Amino acid sequence: MILSSSIGKKLGMALTGLLLFGFLLAHLSGNFLLLKGDGGATFNAYSEFLVGHPLLIPVEFILLGIFLLHIVLAISVARDNRRARPVGYRVSASVGGRSVSSRTMIYSGLTTLIFVAVHLKTFKYADHAGDSLYGLVVTTFTSELYVGGYAVAMVLLGFHLWHAFQSAFQTLGLHARPRLRGLSIGLCILIAGGFAMIPLAIYLGK
Amino acid sequence: MSAGSQAEAAVSTERRASGMTFTLEIWRQRNADDPGRMVAYEATRVSPDMSFLEMLDLLNEELMRKGEEPFAFDSDCREGICGMCGLVINGVAHGPGTGTTTCQLYMRLFKNGSRIRVEPWRARAFPVVRDLVVDRSAFDRIIQAGGYTSVNTGSAPDANATLISQARAEEAMDSAACIGCGACVASCKNASAMLFVAAKVKHLGVLPQGQPERRQRGVTMLETMQEEGFGNCTNEYECEAVCPKEISTSNIAFLNREYIRNLVSLSSLRPLVTSE
Incomplete structure (x- = not known):
């Protein structure tokens, strides 16, 4: 019932979105271990620690649930919104806060979904019996196509987060736009830039 | 006054009276079932001190003089407090002014000779009744x-x-x-x-x-x-x-x-x- 109401859907999106944001920060801090320059020893130890952890599977299921709920609600909101204006304007102009980021949320979100599928296939569910995860990462990022595609996906993710972060706080009832906007921009540059920089650094340092 | 200066005064008066000219594209729709279309009109002799709605009144009077059907639009108090008027002008609700209703929007804000597109509010919940009038x-x-x-x-x-x-x-x-x-x-x-x-x-x-x-x-x-x-x-x-x-x-x-x-x-x- 809550998730069928207009604000309920938005609250669901805001909360799941912020949790996914937290996941991205945790993932990025793990990825920075790739740059330690110790031949991947720390990164491999970290990855083995996670894989061997008994809570990994339950946490992964929770994460999957959050991700799916975010997507289902996004599609539902987008569908309602499309129905709300069957006949559009001949001329339309933006005078408020609409941005490239805000108007393409559904598309940047869907490309991120495709990226996640490819990403999981490449790293998490890849057959790397003979190699460490670090070895797999370094081998993968010798491909220009993969490094380029990864960077493009991160730019789109950055666009998504640009609108998402401050929007989530407004939905949760915190209207402090200028400050949140600054924080939102800073965090999305950190996340998108951080993720995109790692494959580039590996590619250039090979 | 000499004959020459009299003629000059007459010309400048005529220029003042000739006012501004606009090409208006206005949404025309007979009823809720009609698909509707944009129709172009020329608005001439528009004073820069006219409100947007007064300019539309002027154009409607011109249409009536020519035996054409005037277009419908909503208005009531015309002093910005009733909430009755509302047009999407060049893609912006209530047009280019800030913090103003359509009735408080003045023609001096528009560039002389420009093209102005006028549409009704668009929403499933606000069906068009006729032309620029929607049911709110x-x-x-x-x-x-x-x-x-x-x-x-x-x-x-x-x-x-x-x-x-x-x-x-x-x-x-x-x-x-x-x-x-x-x-x-x-x-x-x-x-x-x-x-x-x-x-x-x-x-x-x-x-x-x-x-x-x-x-x-x-x-x-x-x-x-x-x-x-x-x-x-x-x-x-x-x-x-x-x-x-x-x-x-x-x-x-x-x-x-x-x-x-x-x-x-x-x-x-x-x-x-x-x-x-």
Whole structure:
């Protein structure tokens, strides 16, 4: 019932979105271990620690649930919104806060979904019996196509987060736009830039 | 006065009288079933001091003189306080002015000789009745669903019987300034009525008189908003930019807080606001 109401859907999106944001920060801090320059020893130890952890599977299921709920609600909101204006304007102009980021949320979100599928296939569910995860990462990022595609996906993710972060706080009832906007921009540059920089650094340092 | 200077004066008077010229593209639609189309008209001899609606009146009179059918548009007070007028002018609800209704928009804001496109509010919940006139009774039904307070009838209450601080009164007045014109819906890419609902919920919700229904108000008004076919808010803040009363989207944050408070409050008997 809550998730069928207009604000309920938005609250669901805001909360799941912020949790996914937290996941991205945790993932990025793990990825920075790739740059330690110790031949991947720390990164491999970290990855083995996670894989061997008994809570990994339950946490992964929770994460999957959050991700799916975010997507289902996004599609539902987008569908309602499309129905709300069957006949559009001949001329339309933006005078408020609409941005490239805000108007393409559904598309940047869907490309991120495709990226996640490819990403999981490449790293998490890849057959790397003979190699460490670090070895797999370094081998993968010798491909220009993969490094380029990864960077493009991160730019789109950055666009998504640009609108998402401050929007989530407004939905949760915190209207402090200028400050949140600054924080939102800073965090999305950190996340998108951080993720995109790692494959580039590996590619250039090979 | 010499004959020459008389002629000069006549020319400059004629120039003043000739005024501004615009090419208008106006949405024409006979009724709700007609698909409608944009029709171009020339508006001449427009004074820069005319309001947008006066310019449309002038054009309509010209059409009638030529035996053509005038186009329909809404207006009432023509002083920016009733919420009746509302046109999307060059893609912007209420046109290029800030904090103004269409009736308070003056032609001097437009470039002489320019092309001006005029369309009605577009939303599933605001069906076009004819030309530029839309049916906004969906807003009335949202108000009926919760935009009221219960009061005891009888003699008028004593002036200072209910104490309200100046700050609280100002806050309520900022939200109460909403005239229900529907520009927020027209400008929202999702045709959401969230700013309208939020203004009403906050206006009543911060005052003691609004407390008895406060718990249900946000929920019932929102449900009606959805049933009427308005979209969801995606925090793009186009609404506050075109609002003639400059209602802030902080009202929407207030509405969201009301909704959350309703969800998490354990006791339905606990008052939401204590007296000041």
